[in-house]
Amino acid sequence: MTLSPDSIIAPWLEAVQPKRLWVIGTSSPSVVGDYKAHAANEVAVLNPAEICSSHEMPEAALVAQPLITEKDLLVAGQLRNLLIADILCFASHKLAPEALYALAFKCGEKCQEKTSSLSSFHYSLASYNHVRVWNNPKFWANPENWNRYWW
Numbered sequence: 674m675t676l677s678p679d680s681i682i683a684p685w686l687e688a689v690q691p692k693r694l695w696v697i698g699t700s701s702p703s704v705v706g707d708y709k710a711h712a713a714n715e716v717a718v719l720n721p722a723e724i725c726s727s728h729e730m731p732e733a734a735l736v737a738q739p740l741i742t743e744k745d746l747l748v749a750g751q752l753r754n755l756l757i758a759d760i761l762c763f764a765s766h767k768l769a770p771e772a773l774y775a776l777a778f779k780c781g782e783k784c785q786e787k788t789s790s791l792s793s794f795h796y797s798l799a800s801y802n803h804v805r806v807w808n809n810p811k812f813w814a815n816p817e818n819w820n821r822y823w824w
Contacts, residue, residue, distance in 0.1 A: 676784040678763055679704040681793045682735065689759045691733035695719055697748055698737030705735065721748045730755060736762035739791050746772055753777065753796055760796040765789060777801050 679702055686694075686708045693715045696705055701718050709716045719727065734752045738745075740762055752760050753776055763784070764773060770780055773794045781793035 676782055678702065678784050678786055678791065678793075681763075681782055681784055682761065683708070685735075685759075685761050685795070689733045690714075691731060691759070693717070693729065693731040693733075695724075695727075695731045695734040695752075695757075696737050697721060697724065697734060697752070700737070702735075702737055705737075721751075724748070724751050724755070731757060733757065733759040733761075736760070739786065739789065740764040740768055740773075742768070743772065746776070749773065749778065749794075749796075750776055756798060758798045762794050763791040764794055765791060770794075 682702060682704050686705070690712065691714060694705070694709075694717070696702075696716060696718045697720070698718070699720065701716065705716060708714070717727070717729075717731070734757045736748055736752070740746060740749065741764075745768070749760065749762055760778075762773075762778070763786070764770070770792065773780075776796070778794040778796045781795050783790065783792050785791070
């Protein structure tokens with residue numbers, strides 16, 4: 674069974690349940706319209722040039738148009754740099770997945786849109802920086818050891 678982008682977007686919206694959602698592209702997918710009607714949340718459709726000019730930051734963003742070229746990665750990078758908590762995008766197989774991995778996106782499911790094959794990529798600020806055992810005050814703030822040991 675071949676998945677469509679809508680079949681990936683719907684569970685993502687249900688899991689994230691953003692009060693404010695940005696859809697980056699020329700139009701909003703039909704599943705987003707259904708979600709907006711069901712949940713009565715705010716959805717704004719922005720073109721990529723409007724990303725930095727908006728003052729109301731959303732909890733989540735959906736890049737509705739597939740990322741095909743390296744230039745399209747700028748959109749994903751801008752959204753991530755604005756500290757948007759959850760971002761979902763779709764990338765063409767012509768684009769190297771390593772470019773999205775470098776932006777801390779994780780590869781999701783593959784889907785089919787008309788004639789092109791796409792991969793979904795998800796960014797979550799909550800899971801971006803995992804907790805490390807050594808990265809806490811217990812191991813780096815030991816005043817009792819100051820001037821006692823030289824590392």
